[in-house]
Amino acid sequence: MTYSTRDIALFVVAFFFSPLAVLIKRGCGVDFLINICLFIFGALPGIIHGFYIIHKYNDTFEDLEQGGLGYQPVPSDEPTRVVYGATHDNGKL
Numbered sequence: 001m002t003y004s005t006r007d008i009a010l011f012v013v014a015f016f017f018s019p020l021a022v023l024i025k026r027g028c029g030v031d032f033l034i035n036i037c038l039f040i041f042g043a044l045p046g047i048i049h050g051f052y053i054i055h056k057y058n059d060t061f062e063d064l065e066q067g068g069l070g071y072q073p074v075p076s077d078e079p080t081r082v083v084y085g086a087t088h089d090n091g092k093l
Helices: 005-026 030-041 043-056
Strands: none
Touching (some): 005 030
């Protein structure tokens, strides 16, 4: 997986003070409040959560729900007319 320069810098910031990295990445929301609580309980849970947030919301990640991937039709050699069953021999067996 590739990370942008901004994400790499946020990993470094998250290692020293994870709430700041989460605030920069996600803004003042639920993720930020969760990270503050985890950071208060211990630095390591806050750092792990900060790394998770930076990884999950990667700048170069192609999000399927947002239409990040473009699909192209695959060429096929299928016939345009498909015939099922046996052919009719005008009543001859």
